[in-house]
Amino acid sequence: MSSNEQERLFCYNGEVLVFRLSKGNFVDEGPTKTTVLHVRRMVFDRGTGVFVQKSTGFFRIKEEYSHLRIIGCNCVSDFRTGINLPYIMLQCIKKSNVFRYFLLFLHSTNKFEKRLSFSLHCELKDSIRVLNGPLVLWRHVQTFFYISSQTGKVVTMSIKFSSIEWAGEIANVGMVLLGRKRCNLSEEGCTLQPSKSDYATWNTQFCVYSLEREEVISDTYIIPPVYTSVITCVHVCATEIVNNRLRMSLIALTQKNQLISFQNGTPKSVCQLPFGDPCAVQLMDSGGGDLLFVISFRASDACAVWEKNFQVAAKWEKVSSVLIDDFLGTGTEQVLLLFKDPLNSDCLSSFKITDLDNLNYSSESLDYNEDDLFDGKENYLVVPPLERRLKVGLVSVQELQQHLLLKEKIISKSYKALMNLFQGKDDSTSSAEEECLATLCGEEENPVYTFDEKLSDNFQDSEQLVEKIWYRVIEDSLVVGVKTTSLMVSLNHVTLSLSMDQAPNSSFLLIKCQSRVIKLGRKSSPVPGSVPYEIGSEVKKIKLSVDSEEEKEESIVSVQPSEKEHVQIITAVTSLSPLLAFGNFCCTVLLQIRERERGNHSATRYVQCGRIALSLEDLSSGKYLLTFPKKKPIEHMEDVFALLAAWQRACFQIISPSYALTSMKVWLLEHMECEVIKEFPEICFCKRPGSFYGTLFNWKQRTPFEGILIVYSS
Numbered sequence: 001m002s003s004n005e006q007e008r009l010f011c012y013n014g015e016v017l018v019f020r021l022s023k024g025n026f027v028d029e030g031p032t033k034t035t036v037l038h039v040r041r042m043v044f045d046r047g048t049g050v051f052v053q054k055s056t057g058f059f060r061i062k063e064e065y066s067h068l069r070i071i072g073c074n075c076v077s078d079f080r081t082g083i084n085l086p087y088i089m090l091q092c093i094k095k096s097n098v099f100r101y102f103l104l105f106l107h108s109t110n111k112f113e114k115r116l117s118f119s120l121h122c123e124l125k126d127s128i129r130v131l132n133g134p135l136v137l138w139r140h141v142q143t144f145f146y147i148s149s150q151t152g153k154v155v156t157m158s159i160k161f162s163s164i165e166w167a168g169e170i171a172n173v174g175m176v177l178l179g180r181k182r183c184n185l186s187e188e189g190c191t192l193q194p195s196k197s198d199y200a201t202w203n204t205q206f207c208v209y210s211l212e213r214e215e216v217i218s219d220t221y222i223i224p225p226v227y228t229s230v231i232t233c234v235h236v237c238a239t240e241i242v243n244n245r246l247r248m249s250l251i252a253l254t255q256k257n258q259l260i261s262f263q264n265g266t267p268k269s270v271c272q273l274p275f276g277d278p279c280a281v282q283l284m285d286s287g288g289g290d291l292l293f294v295i296s297f298r299a300s301d302a303c304a305v306w307e308k309n310f311q312v313a314a315k316w317e318k319v320s321s322v323l324i325d326d327f328l329g330t331g332t333e334q335v336l337l338l339f340k341d342p343l344n345s346d347c348l349s350s351f352k353i354t355d356l357d358n359l360n361y362s363s364e365s366l367d368y369n370e371d372d373l374f375d376g377k378e379n380y381l382v383v384p385p386l387e388r389r390l391k392v393g394l395v396s397v398q399e400l401q402q403h404l405l406l407k408e409k410i411i412s413k414s415y416k417a418l419m420n421l422f423q424g425k426d427d428s429t430s431s432a433e434e435e436c437l438a439t440l441c442g443e444e445e446n447p448v449y450t451f452d453e454k455l456s457d458n459f460q461d462s463e464q465l466v467e468k469i470w471y472r473v474i475e476d477s478l479v480v481g482v483k484t485t486s487l488m489v490s491l492n493h494v495t496l497s498l499s500m501d502q503a504p505n506s507s508f509l510l511i512k513c514q515s516r517v518i519k520l521g522r523k524s525s526p527v528p529g530s531v532p533y534e535i536g537s538e539v540k541k542i543k544l545s546v547d548s549e550e551e552k553e554e555s556i557v558s559v560q561p562s563e564k565e566h567v568q569i570i571t572a573v574t575s576l577s578p579l580l581a582f583g584n585f586c587c588t589v590l591l592q593i594r595e596r597e598r599g600n601h602s603a604t605r606y607v608q609c610g611r612i613a614l615s616l617e618d619l620s621s622g623k624y625l626l627t628f629p630k631k632k633p634i635e636h637m638e639d640v641f642a643l644l645a646a647w648q649r650a651c652f653q654i655i656s657p658s659y660a661l662t663s664m665k666v667w668l669l670e671h672m673e674c675e676v677i678k679e680f681p682e683i684c685f686c687k688r689p690g691s692f693y694g695t696l697f698n699w700k701q702r703t704p705f706e707g708i709l710i711v712y713s714s
Helices: 197-200 226-229 383-423 431-441 537-541 577-582 616-621 638-646 664-670
Strands: 003-014 016-021 035-045 052-060 068-078 084-093 100-107 112-120 128-131 133-142 141-148 152-158 161-170 174-182 204-210 215-218 231-242 243-256 258-263 268-273 278-285 292-295 301-306 314-316 317-324 332-337 351-354 360-362 466-474 477-484 494-501 509-511 515-520 544-546 566-576 585-596 602-615 648-655 675-677 683-684 694-703 706-711
Touching: 003 068, 003 084, 003 133, 003 317, 016 068, 016 084, 068 128, 128 161, 152 301, 161 231, 204 226, 226 231, 226 243, 243 278, 268 616, 278 317, 301 317, 431 566, 466 602, 466 638, 477 494, 477 585, 477 602, 477 638, 494 515, 494 566, 515 638, 566 577, 566 638, 638 694, 664 675, 664 694
Parallel strands: none
Antiparallel strands: 003 016, 016 035, 035 052, 068 084, 084 100, 100 112, 128 133, 133 141, 141 152, 161 174, 174 204, 204 215, 231 243, 243 258, 258 268, 278 292, 292 301, 301 314, 317 332, 332 351, 351 360, 466 477, 477 566, 494 509, 494 585, 515 566, 544 648, 585 602, 648 706, 675 683, 683 694, 694 706
């Protein structure tokens, strides 16, 4: 490239746009000819493996402007249409050291539009940013200014930023700036005098400033002050407004050559980068949920880091430009690396395109990936192989669906026969159904066993295990509970099921419900129960867990329980609305116990606990409806277990390294206005007016500085 030419390039919609300023007046040059701005749209041809020119355009600049220079180019949205458009920003000197700035939009027809122009008595260098609108932001001395295409006026920002690290838009907030704000120690009410080494760290903090509101909307939960002095670049990944407070997920580059991930102001992950002096980071979506951070370094190096494990995925040297877009037209992003080639003036002569997986193209023929090369040019399309793989996948899904339907049919018929045995009805299993059951066993000849011969030993009289059965109605849920006497099995292996009794000759109806085992201690010391935080060290990584059926991975409890120490209840919760369609209905309560025998085999025992009946008259009269009088404590044990079973549970691990948590119980009793349930002192019933009323709390202090708070709420 000659001395009378300047060139910049970037990517837009899978194309590489190459801007070239030629035959004009440049910095340190005298007046010469008219300047012309050229643009080339380049696309990658997978057939030939090179970039080819798609179209061109040009823009003539008046002769009165001298010392032209390209400041920057990228994409921003036009506030008139909301569409992202490529832009290029130029600087020239008009007269008497007056600097003139132009921002040009490039449209799809390769026509340039002068969207914004303004004059300044100072030269803008590296501190300039172009934001959506377009809006141009810059710094002069210690003050930031901006001008928008909507107003056309230069505005001075009231906030005193020392630097701006990120700018973007947040839903319902508008354009915001993330930067370092100098803190006046006297304004902060600080009386301690920091040392000189501490001043740079603690006298600067990150904050988020809204351009529309002209105010700081957040200065917490961003980046801890101890990291402020070493941060060199910030990229915000996600933002959210929670309780009128801004929460941010971001990554940052540091002077220590590290990539750090911050979540709401807390560092989560760190990666030591392979090169020094990182200066920029971009996000790349390679498809399938795989995200990468592509980092550029000032010494013409680059690397990629996996978002899922914060490990370096690849690194490159002697890189002149790093662009991210869908250059291959596959629907996912790839990284385009342009390398320095002193023997060729074409900026796209030496390159590499990769998604860090199976797509790899390079200007060097040896770097082609054989998986992406085919005999004919038309075979470069990835649609045919994807169609074949999709068809194979659909066949597998259909076979799996048929298999699941067969299993569901077999389980349904077996359960029907089992319930007929419980209720003393005749077994009406047809020969075809018996054949279906035999097919599952995979044997050609299967002897037919009667239920009396093989299944009767698996049933146990309810009088041996079941002490009491009860049920309650809470809002739209029916809660059934069974109190057992002694049960030496894992809590995971006990479930409670409900089936509806209908007309004598009709089939049974299995009710969908959620079963849980709940154990409460009668003393203030907690008894091991079915809560997930008592399993081991893995819980230390969990800050919040919500109860579900998949979370029942507790340790096995094989100690003979004592009625004086604790109470064990097995519960089943189901929706009441579908049952109301039957008017008066009766349910059979079935207890299923799975026990492990010798080896890896397990046997299942069934206990018919009894039947419960519920009518519309009972519901309308509120006979079994659970209510909470404000001036009366909870009197019945069943009411407590019904609440614990029906309500949602959240488990919080609370750690306070600086202060002891000895006053947590006092906070529940006084601030939350809780009342300790006398029969189960570990449970507190909240009587604070409002939405908190009726909430149950269970506080378990493990150490003076750590504890578990379980919250049960509707």
